[in-house]
Amino acid sequence: MSKQLTKAEEQIMHVLWTLKEASVKEVIEELDEPKPAYNTVSTIIRILESKEFVGHTPKGRGYTYHPIIEKSAYSNQSIHKLMNGYFEGSFKTMVSFFMKENKMDLNELESILKEVNKKENND
Numbered sequence: 001m002s003k004q005l006t007k008a009e010e011q012i013m014h015v016l017w018t019l020k021e022a023s024v025k026e027v028i029e030e031l032d033e034p035k036p037a038y039n040t041v042s043t044i045i046r047i048l049e050s051k052e053f054v055g056h057t058p059k060g061r062g063y064t065y066h067p068i069i070e071k072s073a074y075s076n077q078s079i080h081k082l083m084n085g086y087f088e089g090s091f092k093t094m095v096s097f098f099m100k101e102n103k104m105d106l107n108e109l110e111s112i113l114k115e116v117n118k119k120e121n122n123d
Contacts, residue, residue, distance in 0.1 A: 003052075003053075004078075004081070005048075005051075005053070005074075008044055009044055009047065009048055009051075009053075011031065012027060012041065012044050012045060012048060013048065013053060013054075013067065013069075013071075013074070014071075015027050015030045015031065016054065016065060016066065016067045017067055017070075018030070020066060020067075021057070021064045021065065021066040022064060023059070023062055023063070023064050023065070024038060024041050024042045024045060024062070024065075025038070027041055027045070027065070028041050045065055048065075049065075052068060052069070053067065053068055053069045053074075054066065054067060054068060055067075055068050082094070095109075
């Protein structure tokens with residue numbers, strides 16, 4: 001998966017990742033005001049289907065939509081794109097940037113390292 005999503009597509013995906021499956025109307029109900037038009041959301045969902053992020057199941061006279069791509073897979077790809085595009089592919093450079101810019105303290109860094117070590121030990 002190397003396709004990037006627009007901001008609007010990401011908004012729809014976040015709703016579908018949360019709800020697991022939803023009609024266009026149910027997606028719109030979850031979006032912030034001002035609510036987009038039905039046709040706008042429907043078009044974005046069809047684009048997400050063409051990008052193979054979303055699938056559908058017939059339900060009554062319409063469809064329910066569900067994510068095909070897991071949120072964690074998309075997040076991982078997005079982080080790698082960010083890291084490669086802005087930090088020369090270096091995780092260390094990216095983390096040190098966030099530490100400096102966001103005034104991360106040692107406890108937060110230690111917590112992150114514990115999570116990384118836990119993940120490595122589980123793989």
